[in-house]
Every structure is written in structure tokens, then in C-alpha cells.
Amino acid sequence: MSLRKFIFFLPFFIFFSIQAQTRLTVVIDPGHGGSNTGAVCENIMEKDLTLDLSMRVRAFFNKHPLKNVTLHFTRTTDVDLPVRSRVEIIEKLQPDLFISIHFNSQKLLSTNRGFEIYYAPDNLSSNIETKAKSYDRANRSFYYGYIIRNLFLKTNLYSVWKLPLNMFTQKYGIMLFDDTTVPGLLLEMAYITSPEDRACIENPQFMNDAAWFIYESIKLIAEKKP
Ligand SMILES: [Zn+2]
Numbered sequence: 521m522s523l524r525k526f527i528f529f530l531p532f533f534i535f536f537s538i539q540a541q542t543r544l545t546v547v548i549d550p551g552h553g554g555s556n557t558g559a560v561c562e563n564i565m566e567k568d569l570t571l572d573l574s575m576r577v578r579a580f581f582n583k584h585p586l587k588n589v590t591l592h593f594t595r596t597t598d599v600d601l602p603v604r605s606r607v608e609i610i611e612k613l614q615p616d617l618f619i620s621i622h623f624n625s626q627k628l629l630s631t632n633r634g635f636e637i638y639y640a641p642d643n644l645s646s647n648i649e650t651k652a653k654s655y656d657r658a659n660r661s662f663y664y665g666y667i668i669r670n671l672f673l674k675t676n677l678y679s680v681w682k683l684p685l686n687m688f689t690q691k692y693g694i695m696l697f698d699d700t701t702v703p704g705l706l707l708e709m710a711y712i713t714s715p716e717d718r719a720c721i722e723n724p725q726f727m728n729d730a731a732w733f734i735y736e737s738i739k740l741i742a743e744k745k746p
Pocket of ligand 1: 551558559566
């Protein structure tokens, strides 16, 4: 390559090398655990589903590693882990994003079903600097949640398993969002109290498709991270 050509292409080389180094750190938080079973319906416990799904995500990452993504888990076994400890883990790691995984329940209405995405809201603060950071966190949470929402509509979960998209909104008043400072999402994968959703959940292929969806979401977020 001539020197002139080299100089012409130099900015592109620099751009792509920066792109390649862009790293996304994600914390996956399997909800509940140990004596905290979460929702229970018939013989299904939420704490087992959240761990099972998270470990399937980990298996996909081990099989198809993403060079630019670092993944952490708040728990990888069936242990008690108070929300306070989850907050501490997240705050210590300061990831670009944390994803808390849950399964929903509604005892009175077994017709309630579907996938829900909740994102970290902006916390009210009179301090202008804190407020700016909080808005930035809320915007990023919304942006990542929106990527996941759009991807969901292209997945097997939606087209094959007919799992509806039930909700995409911010959530106020939970410690996991209120006491953390980094972008966060809480996914309610499906309702264990809905017979239709439960039929999906009980099928290992559905859990695999759900794990693949989360893997693909993280991959896409790493690509689209500003
Ligand atoms: Zn839960």
C-alpha cells in the first residue's frame, strides 16, 4: 500500500480497532434463590426457572464466546441472595447493563400471560449532577430495553411459542433499580400462573429458545452500544 493510501485509510483502521475493543460488561441476575422461592405454581418454583434459564445463557456464551462481552452472574447456584447483596455486586462491578431475570405470577387472573420488560427509571433528585446521571441511566436502560423488545418480536418465543409481548415500561419503587446507578432491566419471561405460558416453560426447547434470545439480545446491545 502506498503512503498516500495508508494515510487515507488510517482513520478507518483506528475506527475499527476502537470498535473491536469496545467492551460490554453485563451482569445477569437470576431472581430469588435458596429459601426465597419466588412465585410458586403447582410443582414449579420461580427460583429454579430463573437459575435454569441463566445457566442456559451461560452455556451459550461458553459455546459461542463474544470477544467484546464480559458476563457476570449474581448467583450460579440455589442460594439465598438478598436484594441488598445483588445491589452490592452490581455496584461493585459497575457493568454497562444488568439484567434481572424473573417469571411472573398472578394468582387471581390465570389469563394474564406474556413477556414483560421493565427498565430502570430516573430517580428524582434535586442535585443537578445526580439528576443528569440518573436521566442518562434511565435513557440507556430504555434504549437497551427497546433493543430487546424489538428483537423479541423476531424470535421463536413470539412466532413459534406465541408468547405475547405484554409490557415494556419503567418500574419505580424496587430496590434493585432504586439503589443501583447503572442501566438495568428486569425481564418477566412468562407467567407461571398461565396454563398457556406454563406449557411453554415446561418445555426445555422453550427454555433454550428463551436463553438464545437473551444471548442474542446481549450480542446486539454490544453492537449497538453508544
Ligand atoms: Zn420474581
